[in-house]
Amino acid sequence: MKNTFLAFLAILFLFSCANSSEEKTPELSINYKKIELENGLDVIFHVDKSDPVVAVELMVHVGSAREIEGRTGFAHLFEHLLFLESENLGKGGLDKMSARIGGSGANGSTSRDRTNYLQTVPKDALEKMIWAEADKLGYFINTVTEPVLAKEKQVVKNEKRQGVDNRPYGHNQYVIGKNLYPKDHPYNWQVIGSLEDLQNATLQDVKNFFNKWYVPNNATLVLSGDLDIEQATKWVKKYFDEIPKGEEIAPLEKRSGFVKETKKLYYEDNFARVPQLTMVWPTVESYHKDAYALDVLSEYLTDGKSAPMNQVLIDDLKLTSFTGMFSRNSELAGEIQLSIRAFNNKKLDEVLAGVEKAFAKFEAEGISEKDLKRIKAGQETNFYRSLSSVLGKGTNLASYNTYTGNPGFVTEDIKNTLGVTTQDVMRVYNTYIKNQNYIATSFVPKNSKELALDGSILADVVEEKIVVGAEESFDPKITATYTKTPSSFNRSEEPPYGKTPSLAVPKVYENTLENGLKIYGIENDEVPLVRFNLTIDGGQLLESMDKLGVANLTAELLNKGTKNKTVKELEEAIQELGASIFVYSDKESITISGTTLAKNYTKTLALAEEMLLEPRFDEKEFSLLKKATVTSLRQQEANPNAVARNTYNELIYGKENMRSKNTLGTISSVKSITIEDVKSFYNNYISPSVAKLLVVGAISEENITASLNDLNEKWKAKKVTIPEYKTPDAPTKPVVYFYDIPNAKQSVLQFGAPALAATDKDFYPASVMNYILGGGGFASRLTQELREGKGYTYGIRSNFSGTKAKGAFTISSGVRSNVTLESAQAVKKILEDYPETFSDKDLETTKSFLIKSNARAFETAGAKLRMLSNISNYNMKADYVSEREKVVKNMTTDRIKELANNYVNPSKMIWLVVGDAETQLERMKELGYGEPILLNKTQEKIKN
Structure with missing residues (x-):
């Protein structure tokens, strides 16, 4: 090692307090130690023992700017490839290990200039992660074979279809890049690359790219969290030291874009x-x-x-x-x-x-x-x-x-x-x-x-043609054969776990004001911030069918000024505190959400209270909000994902059930809503009797309680009765529905059925059952088969969505158009086989992930707010995580089979496809679930 140094950053709040009566914010320091290995790898350690977790990040100084014209998209392709396999982790690589160790899920991203790989894991898995990251950097490229490359090309191309080709305005940045930067400028092309370049990439191209850029002297490893620097340094040296240094990499010159004329x-x-x-x-x-x-x-x-x-x-x-x-x-x-x-x-x-x-x-x-x-x-x-x-x-x-x-x-x-x-x-x-x-x-x-x-x-934009059978075929089962890279020790032996961290459940306090407002809080002073959600039950459930969207408009209008402050004055008052406050509505509630520096909490709360109790109800702002909402609804009409979501909800709940309705309303209903409708909704339903305040951050229970005296006195309770809408039972037979969107480059799939409420005794056990099916990311069968096995999709998932009411079990994905039928057939087979093929190994993986991941269950303020939301919404105990641990530990394969048969039966599901009817509708007959039902008129094919 060389150039070892220890540095302590002192980052001061350089803004003066709003007035002299405010206490000064304490100094915040970020400690780090940096070392450089002989092979050039920079390693940075940061110690934070507030939670028993460690974040591991490997950042490689290569993005799309290091590519060459005609071979674009390579940097992003490697972001995908490096999760798949390495010489010593084996097939499934880091994704497979992440499931076992309770990690947050190995993830990564690519920009113009860098690619990073990151994950947060329980601290007992730190040595495993250092071993895995070293394998990624030094013992990986031999595992990339023609079939592996062919499959991952399809995954990346599906990501492009989903994020660019099948999205409104998706090609805009491509057009900008091509015209803002000269052809030989490395920002001329997009990070995702082109479908043609990806398809033309050869195995040797890929190996050359890796060998040039994925070298220790072009990378930074950061270990941040509950760690011992001395021990972590020994592990880093053990696993990284013998990875050879690469060739010297000269920095690219700064070079701005150029526009000769508008x-x-x-x-x-x-x-x-x-x-x-x-x-x-x-x-x-x-x-x-x-x-x-x-x-x-x-x-x-x-x-x-x-x-x-x-x-x-x-x-x-x-x-x-x-x-x-x-x-x-x-x-x-x-x-x-x-x-x-x-x-x-x-x-x-x-x-x-x-x-x-x-x-x-x-x-x-x-x-x-x-x-x-x-x-x-x-x-x-x-x-x-x-x-x-x-x-x-x-x-x-x-x-x-x-x-x-x-x-x-x-x-x-x-x-x-x-x-x-x-x-x-x-x-x-x-x-x-x-x-x-x-x-x-x-x-x-x-x-x-x-x-x-x-x-x-x-603009010159290349549109992909939809051709069945056009994609390159590959066999994902072929095992790579290669000579392993030599090492001074046996790298195929996975390091042991460290000492198991104890589950530290945050202390929750609860209180109720005289007006009925319930308080749930967690004190946490890791950073000088406070986050709060004031949630009022009801939301869209309180609307009438002829005034759909009134709850959303009410919430939006509460953001637009107060009795004594114009919109501009309110915004400035919030921004001067460095705070954010916004009101939003969803299916079951209206929420006022705030984030503020702890020193400004009292003033921020006062502004939130003013927004709640003294709305301005400005006619001009109301008119603008209606126009904005209608515009959003128009955009949804051609957005395949929005169409799929809205259509699926109607199929699950039925058109007469409020839970089937778009929270924005409809174009006709929004146009018919008056400001008097909004005032009526506000006056009848905004009450502390159906509200709760969730608070997380650097403030004590005593200060929270004291800060609410004014709200307790001014906000008077009224009786609010929230209608109950019964969710239908699951269908008794499968039905295939199709919604036509001409020229769609992907088909959006939504398969599922009404299932469980969050309060049902089977809800959490069913979620446990779903982990290996589709809830476990790369550990799930749906992902392993449709993405990793066949390259049909960029992502596929399944979940139970119940709240206080019974929700749906849903499988959702975007797949390339020309494998719409094949994707549905693959899902059908997985569901049919799941109860009988769930193995003891699957159960072991499920238990390991769900128990070990609890170490990071409460790390962020957002996670703590979700915990408080569960407690307040579903009458859970503060230590409900411990209760869930018992459910996991007692789970058996027989119980999994029972839950799967009850709640994920493919012959009792709705099968919805939103895509190009001209090429895909007739094919869906082959699924074996009868004649597909076309939900809209087949639209005229638009010529590209």
Whole structure:
């Protein structure tokens, strides 16, 4: 080892308190130790003993920017390949081990500039993870064979279909990249790559890529959590030291995008229902001094009521309900993007004129010190949120080390963020946007070219053809044969577990106010934040069928000002505290959710109380909300996933059951709702008698109770009776339904039946049964067969969705169109075989995962809030996790068989396919469940 050093980061709250009476926020320090192995691997350790878990992250300095034209998508392909197998972990690799050790699930991501692999595990599995990560880096590439490569190509191509080809506006970033960056620029192509490049990749191409980039001197390993640095260092040296160093890798030069003259492009999008304008300007790379001011500029121009874009485009011109701008800064270059999805049939030239008017407004007025301060306050809170888990801290350390060579660069990063001035914001606007050339894309619905910007030229987008049997075939059962890479010790022997961590259930306090409001809380001071959810039972269940969507509109309108504060004043009051408060509605409740620095909790709660008890009910805002909701509903009409979700709910619950309805309502119902309907809903149903407050964070029970005195006095209880809607029984025979979406590149599958409520005695046991079937990610049979075995899908899952009412058992996936039938047949066979083929080994894996994963069950504030939600919703005991452990330990294969026969019987299910009827409808007869029922008229085929 060389260059060993120990560093302690002191990151100060550099914002002054709102007033002198507020106590000062204590200093937060992040400790880390960094070592460099002789082979060049950077290793960083961070100790955090607040939970018995460790996050392990391997970050490799290779993304799509290190690829070459014609061989794009390789970096992302490797993100997939490295989970599959290595010489010593064997088939299933890290995914298989993750299930046994109770990990969060091995995961990863690829960007333009890096690929990372990450997972949080119980601390007793740390040596196993170090062993596995070393195997990934040094003992992997021999396991990649032609069949493995062929199958994973299909998985990645399915991911592209799901995330790009089958999604509204999915091709937009592709068009931008091709036109913002020259052909030889490494940001010219997308991270996902092209289907053609992936298909053309040879085994030797793949091996060459790995051998060049996946070397220790191009990687950073971070271990963050409850660990002993001395012991962890010995393990790292043992498993990583003999992996050879690679060739020296020179850094790529910084190189911005270039737009010689403003370029306008359009594309008629098969899945778009309203037109969208995106404008993009080239800017600077990450950590450039101007990147920080560009972040502020993008937020100021489009975030909130006072934002110039929103004042002009939303309030004045009423062209849209939302504007969005973000500064995307990567290692080599950056861009700033402005995107506006206009209302139905609006011409984008009108939108562009509005943008220019908003820019003129900004030029005349600039940004005030007050606005700059509130934006920085939000950045402060977001910074602490990013450090609220050991994985978050680990990712930050890995990123700074990868891009700057210094894990402690966070201090400089924060300093640069807080150092932005109003002059800086105006300077970067004048430098990068004002009078500068840009790329403008107009994505419009099919046959609506007239909505695009005048002078736009057709964008070059390659659409995949749907051809049955077109994909390359492969045999996933072929075992790779190779000579194992030599090692100084037997690496095939998996390291033992360490000492088993004890299950530490957070202490929960409960209370009830005189007005009936129930309080559930957990005190936790790992970071100086408080999160709370004030949940009022009812939600859409309290609506009438002719006013569908009124609960959603009520919740949304509560965000829009108070009796004494305009929308702008309310937003500014929240932002000045660095807080977030938002109200939302779902099927069973309306929730006010807040996040705040602990020092600002009292003021944040006061604003939430004002929103709850003194709504503004602004007519103008109500009108805008209705238009925005109608626009969302129009977009859902052509979004295959939204269509599948809405259609499936109607099939499960029946059209007369409120649980079958879209929480947004329908276009006709939303148009018919008046502000008096909203006031009536609010006055009748917003009551503490059906409400609870869940609180997690750096605040005591005593301070929480004291803070609620005002709410207790002012919020008067009323009787609220929530209707009960009986969920139908499972069907007595299978029925196949088909919903046509022409040209769909994937079919969305939703298979299932009514099953259980969360309060039923079988609910948790059934969830245990489902782990190996479809709930266990890569441990599940559905994933192993349809993704890993056949390459039909990017992902498939199954779950029980019950709440206080009986919910459904559902299998859901997006599969490539030309294997729609084959996918359904594979699912059918798995379900038929499951009760008889569930083995003792399956049971052992299930028990190991569900028991060991409890070590990380309460690490984050979100996890603690979910725990409180379970306790409050379903009358569970505070230690219900311990009770569930007993269920798992007592589970048998006979009980699994019984549960599977009762709740996942394929011959008593609804089988819904949302896809291209012209090519797939007739084929579904072969499933053997009768004539498919077409739910909508077959639409006219749109020519690509």
